[in-house]
Amino acid sequence: MRFTTSRRPSPRARRFGRVLANYFGARYMTRGKSGLEDGDEVWMVVVEGSGGPAGLARRSGGEERILRFSAVQEGGAKRLTRKRAAVVGSGKAAAEVAEFFGLDLSPTASEGRLVRVQDGTIDLVDDGDLILRLEI
Known part of the structure; x- marks a missing residue:
């Protein structure tokens, strides 16, 4: 499992993503212009709303689920x-x-x-x- 954010995250979303990655013992990746690699890897993407974290999108195997x-x-x-x-x-x-x-x-x-x-x-x-x- 890896954690990341949107391409242009707020500082609060980046900090939130790092805290979650640290908590779950997973890797955090700074996204920038990078895309998410498909395959068996599970990506947890911090979803933003109103300038801060508003949920997590779980992307794996071409599917996406969101926890708001x-x-x-x-x-x-x-x-x-x-x-x-x-x-x-x-x-x-x-x-x-x-x-x-x-x-x-x-x-x-x-x-x-x-x-x-x-x-x-x-x-x-x-x-x-x-x-x-x-x-x-």
Whole structure:
């Protein structure tokens, strides 16, 4: 999985893309005039709206799916080790987020790198520290 932005991203979208890539242990690529390579690679493209991040487009194998959100809170900067995240939550929203990111759904996980899906929010948490909160 790789993260990138639109061809002419805002500074906030670039920072957001780097935070997500770091959180998921993926590579971030500055886009510029480059196109997205087709093939088996999964690309997560930060979608912008009103001058900031408004969603992610997952592009893979010629298909595109979009997860819309607004970034409502960013935690403090933290150097993250490479750990695999798990989605925590129940219901349709948690299952959709797990499928979108290609992660395991673990309704009972309580520690480590977690993507908590609940009540219209997605919290990206690392060992109890909030990294990012998204409102869906």
